[in-house]
Amino acid sequence: MQQSRLYIAxxxxxxxxxxxxxxxxxxxxxxxxxxxxxxxxxxIPGSSLAGVLRHLWRDEYGQADENSLFGFQAGSEGAASxxxxxxxxxxxxxxxxxxxxxxxxQYLQDPLYASVLQQMDTPVYRDxxxxxxxxxxxxxxxxxxxxxxxxxxxxxxxxxxxxxxxxDVLWRQLLALLIHPGFRLGGATRAGLGRMKLVSLHQQQxxxxxxxxxxxxxxxxRT
Amino acid sequence: xxxxxxEVLLGRSRSAEYGRVRIRTMELDRPSPGSISNEALTLxxxxxxxxxxxQGRMSIExxxxxxxxxxxxxxxxxxxxxxxxxxxWNAARHGFDRERQVLTAGSVIHLNLxxxxxxxxxxxxxxxxxxxxEAGLGRVWVNPPMLADEHPSFKSTNRPDTAVSPGKPDDPLxxxxxxxxxxxxxxxxEEARRLAESIAAAIKRARHFAGVAPALxxxxxxxxxxxxxxxxxxxxxxxxxxxxxxxxxxAVIKPKGEGWLIEIPPEDGREEWKNLASFLREQLKPKDExxxxxxxxxxxxxxxxxxxxxKRRV
Numbered sequence: 299m300q301q302s303r304l305y306i307a308x309x310x311x312x313x314x315x316x317x318x319x320x321x322x323x324x325x326x327x328x329x330x331x332x333x334x335x336x337x338x339x340x341x342i343p344g345s346s347l348a349g350v351l352r353h354l355w356r357d358e359y360g361q362a363d364e365n366s367l368f369g370f371q372a373g374s375e376g377a378a379s380x381x382x383x384x385x386x387x388x389x390x391x392x393x394x395x396x397x398x399x400x401x402x403x404q405y406l407q408d409p410l411y412a413s414v415l416q417q418m419d420t421p422v423y424r425d426x427x428x429x430x431x432x433x434x435x436x437x438x439x440x441x442x443x444x445x446x447x448x449x450x451x452x453x454x455x456x457x458x459x460x461x462x463x464x465x466d467v468l469w470r471q472l473l474a475l476l477i478h479p480g481f482r483l484g485g486a487t488r489a490g491l492g493r494m495k496l497v498s499l500h501q502q503q504x505x506x507x508x509x510x511x512x513x514x515x516x517x518x519x520r521t
Numbered sequence: 522x523x524x525x526x527x528e529v530l531l532g533r534s535r536s537a538e539y540g541r542v543r544i545r546t547m548e549l550d551r552p553s554p555g556s557i558s559n560e561a562l563t564l565x566x567x568x569x570x571x572x573x574x575x576q577g578r579m580s581i582e583x584x585x586x587x588x589x590x591x592x593x594x595x596x597x598x599x600x601x602x603x604x605x606x607x608x609x610w611n612a613a614r615h616g617f618d619r620e621r622q623v624l625t626a627g628s629v630i631h632l633n634l635x636x637x638x639x640x641x642x643x644x645x646x647x648x649x650x651x652x653x654x655e656a657g658l659g660r661v662w663v664n665p666p667m668l669a670d671e672h673p674s675f676k677s678t679n680r681p682d683t684a685v686s687p688g689k690p691d692d693p694l695x696x697x698x699x700x701x702x703x704x705x706x707x708x709x710x711e712e713a714r715r716l717a718e719s720i721a722a723a724i725k726r727a728r729h730f731a732g733v734a735p736a737l738x739x740x741x742x743x744x745x746x747x748x749x750x751x752x753x754x755x756x757x758x759x760x761x762x763x764x765x766x767x768x769x770x771x772a773v774i775k776p777k778g779e780g781w782l783i784e785i786p787p788e789d790g791r792e793e794w795k796n797l798a799s800f801l802r803e804q805l806k807p808k809d810e811x812x813x814x815x816x817x818x819x820x821x822x823x824x825x826x827x828x829x830x831x832k833r834r835v
Contacts, residue, residue: 326710
């Protein structure tokens with residue numbers, strides 16, 4: 299049977315502690331740089347969130363359904379994931395998302411956006427030290443980690459395709475992970491960074507074989 | 522010729538939209554031959570030339586026979602020839618064509634003549650040499666003026682450059698792309714590198730004068746430059762950073778501070794001796810530049826000097 303049932307959840311996550319999702323492309327002065335979108339605003343890559351959810355899923359529910367939910371590749375075997383997770387886009391001080399390429403400079407002059415854009419040149423960072431096996435700082439072990447201060451909010455969307463005869467257990471189990479105590483994003487999570495708080499979640503399911511449900515899906519605001 | 526005009530696809534992976542070219546005809550000035558000498562002839566190959574000898578065999582040896590100029594001998598001391606062989610792919614037949622052995626474009630052949638060439642002969646040479654002329658091979662320039670003397674001489678074509686560069690489209694996307702440019706960062710980093718070299722050279726002069734062995738620490742330590750870096754990392758304006766570095770009792774670089782007080786001998790003997798703190802104060806004075814350029818420059822500069830100390834280069 300074809301996967302014709304679509305679950306959609308739109309949610310807002312707030313950084314409960316400072317968030318540090320790094321791009322892996324430092325500028326030669328600071329050792330790390332935050333992942334930013336085309337508008338230079340800090341963002342959460344969908345793959346980052348998917349990786350954390352997959353890890354939590356395995357810890358919480360075991361390996362059953364892991365591959366079918368998140369996809370897998372093993373030699374010549376493999377399957378695509380029915381789950382898709384959007385990038386998390388930063389909300390401004392009025393709670394609106396900066397989705398897509400923002401060409402209106404006025405929009406980026408929002409105080410919250412102006413603050414994080416300023417952090418491009420002067421990032422907020424934490425000094426860290428790499429420890430050796432004896433628990434002492436290693437030579438040349440000092441480094442810094444750029445962070446986004448706590449309180450910033452991101453909007454994102456999660457979609458899951460399912461067969462119509464399936465119940466919504468997987469979907470509910472998946473959403474439950476968003477309030478899991480171990481739900482943290484980015485790096486240095488063991489140092490307290492990256493704890494996320496679920497602020498709001500709106501969800502709906504659509505049966506694409508049902509004309510009324512399909513029309514309702516088409517009516518969902520895309521931006 | 523009309524079938525050639527328009528858009529065509531050339532080369533490989535055409536189904537993947539590679540190789541789309543637009544063809545139009547245009548008039549080209551043929552290079553005019555230089556002054557004709559009765560005793561010598563110079564040929565400059567403007568494209569590959571595929572020669573054949575009198576037996577119809579391909580040849581890569583230029584001589585009177587293969588060039589079609591009887592009574593001519595190649596002056597090898599004035600000749601420069603390179604060759605190559607290849608088999609062109611024939612897309613219509615899905616196979617390779619006959620192998621070609623050619624003298625490559627750019628080769629120069631100098632011939633000593635026993636009898637002067639007629640005007641008709643010169644004109645025939647200008648029409649092209651050898652095989653595959655329909656495919657663009659065989660173009661030569663007879664007695665090019667540029668090669669008349671021992672060293673090539675270049676002259677302006679006197680052709681005004683009429684090409685007008687396209688203006689910037691009035692599109693917000695272009696403005697966004699320009700805003701992504703990081704020229705200022707590269708400029709700051711280049712300047713920081715130059716400054717770091719100058720400061721390292723000054724410390725080396727001081728070390729040399731004081732007679733301190735390279736293995737011994739001298740001047741500011743790595744962690745002192747780390748403090749400079751820390752100040753730059755947290756600075757929001759050039760002025761604030763300058764003050765933090767040099768002003769007051771809590772300055773990072775103090776004239777009487779350990780490491781910063783070493784005396785720098787003048788480079789050319791005309792200037793006065795200064796201690797390193799004063800030297801740096803002059804060197805690191807903000808110019809007429811944006812805050813972020815100055816701040817980034819100081820950050821990169823201190824990183825360079827930390828590396829120099831780590832690797833014992835100062």
